[in-house]
Amino acid sequence: MIPLSWYLILSAALFSVGLFGVLSRRNAVAILLGIELMLNSVNINLVSFWRYGDVTQMAGQVFAIIVFAVAAAEVSVGLALVISVYRRRNTVIADEIDLMKW
């Protein structure tokens, strides 16, 4: 028997690792990798609440599927932007993409 807390703590730890990646990496592609980790930790949370709540209510799994779709949309647009910026400015370092910096 695995208590619900184990899943929630794993999810919180995975979210924190992803947050560290988003805040600390310089490469824009690596920042998107961190965002993927955070979205996965959210999915673990949703599915574990589905399993430990009322299993006949499918809201947790449905929301996880919508998170999958949003993650695919986010990563395709994000990588297209990174490739476009690389083509125009020849860099993917987030600090150097400062055209709109005030």
Next chain:
Amino acid sequence: MTGEQITFLVVALATLGSALMVVTTRNLIHAALWLIATLFSVAVIFALLSASFLAVVQVVVYIGAIAILFIFAVMLTRKDMRDQSPQLNKNWWAGALLAVLTFGGLYALLQGWSGLSRTVADIPSGFDAVAELGTELTSFTGYVLPFEVASVLLVAALVGAVYVAFNPRSGNIRK
């Protein structure tokens, strides 16, 4: 310690270890490969939670599509992959502090919640979660509207991605 708990701990350690490799390793191709390991461990977590459909979707969509897209993007922007400059920005310690504080805050929040030690209930016999999920996603009393909105969002995002990444001077790659 039951076998289920040992399985969970092994998979959780694999998830967190490969996630740490994703955010710390220098070579971005290796980071993308570690991301595949993380995503596969999360699929095993879904299987432990008896969400079989989501485990399969995790492997097919995340590993099969998203991780491969990442590898393509790393290869298309590989000039910065080879350079010797540091991979972490100069405020990385603040990011690490914030991540540790987030984890500590979530942990403290969870400790104060009464439902934390809830144990798993048996799935009622004859209940087919995959069939139920399909019915919910396509029935008008269920979640057909959010499902269709998600598909429209995906189409719009993919068309936008093609437009953004399209090079009108294709064949004229600038050095």
